[in-house]
Amino acid sequence: MPTPPAGRCKTPLRIDAHQHFWRYRSEDYPWIGAGMDLLAQDRLPYQFQPLLEAQGLHASITVQARQGRDETAFLLEMARRDKRIAGIIGWEDLSAPDLAEQMERWGRHKLLGLRHQLQEHDDANTLLTPAPLDQGVRWLQERSYTLDVLAHERHLPQLRQFCARHDQHWVVLNHLGKPALKEFRKGRAAFERWRQELRELTAMPHVACKISGLLTEADWLRGLCTRDFEHIVQCLDTALDLFGPQRLMFGSDWPVCLLAASYSRVVTVVREWSATRLCPSDQDALWGESSARIYGLLT
Template sequence: MRIDAHQHYWRYRAADFPWIDDEMAQLRQDFLPDDLTPLLASREFDGAITVQARQSLDETAQLLQWATSRGAADGVVGWVDITAADLARQLETLRHPRLRGFRHLVQDEPDPASWLRLPAVAAGMSTLQRQGYVWDMLVTWRHLPDLTAFAARHDEHWLVLDHLGKPDIARGATAWGEQVAELAAMPHVVCKLSGLVTEVPQGQWSAAQLNPFIEEALARFGPQRLMFGSDWPVCLLAAEYDEVSHLLEGTTNALSADEQAQIWGTTAASVYGLTGGESGSVFKR
């Protein structure tokens, strides 16, 4: 099974997407399942994980509807306020066979480190993990130490590091590898090979510049805890869909067939439970 483990849909309204600024004019339009389907087909993907782009229960419901319209190998990482006192009731309302996990835009919090330490966040995470929901982690390199401490406290189910933790490209792959080493050593943490092209200023990336980060991720996580994600349509700010997949192919072609299969879909299918059952157990790695 081949899975694009990170992409987005939206109907664009400026008020709903304040993070899309003047430098992102290309994203100020609708991006819907019919737009992605031919791109997935061109790369022989069986399905995709659609990830929330705004913190809204309405968006989560819409993403689930779109995922249902596509195929059995599609899942959703939505949003819910995990600090809410009635979280259990909200989860019951949201319950859906395509809902595989949740994400919060931690990077956009005024103080991400403090948010990760909130008692209400800890209580909410315990509830999510007990119910078998994956948690996608969105921070930048600045808060990887705080995220590492967070991950150590929440080890009952899968945690997924989005976009390699948005590394500081200028500092290089070795520095990033040292930053992420402790986090990567935790067996319940998985990393998405996604979002790199938009971390380079003005989108002026090159394969020679980004390949070392992919190689460092392979060394730290191993292919069994890595998954490809296009980050479409956000990737369009710096690269076309095919360019993003070609970037990863160029670095992983020397791996065994089984290792490549893990990165291109097996890991995502297991972690997000796209094989017909609940998401794969952390203890069956």
């Protein structure tokens, strides 16, 4: 695992716990649509690492952005070449009968866990209840692999039931459950709905969360305004209140974040917020210690 630079050995490790790499082909990334030219190109470590270092961060966790075993192989190869990639969250079919064999073929080196995607589906039950899926998740948790979940707020009730069944290891909610920030401009109803759903999920101590992807949930096509940033701070405050710093992790969601703001802007929003809310030890948790512990980087 990367360590702070020489001469700064007492500096706490700083980790961006959620970012992506890809070699772009339109057929592989159908979710990259109109108005997303910044994403419709290769996004690789040589482009990202200078941004990471410029913000005083030492390492990142790279997360799958497409489904398929070739994605896991690609990310593991990136991690093998670059020591600043602390680990990857890959993709495998959690319901596959050969899940165990495939995971064993990948090996444990830098494969920290898998991600399960719900965001494109209206009915989360079809993706969270099949018996083979439960068997696969149990296998992962028994071996201390972390499960990331990409879900919208509409999926949180079903996700809560899923997490109640699977409590032997960490489940990590990505992007704070993707609150409907576009609707926040219309009044408090959308915010209160999201907060209530999130509150019930956070009652389970094995559920952690990444404060990532928030800027792109706002209306970035029209341009972010002061109210959008106020709503983002509301979400961050809610996350801190419900999860506490020991179950929160900073993630940039680079390069997807570039649709709404630069990498430095994404980091600055969270850095300025955390400086006014957290003591130094809790800031250390948010910026690296929590992700190192939850993803098993300290073992």
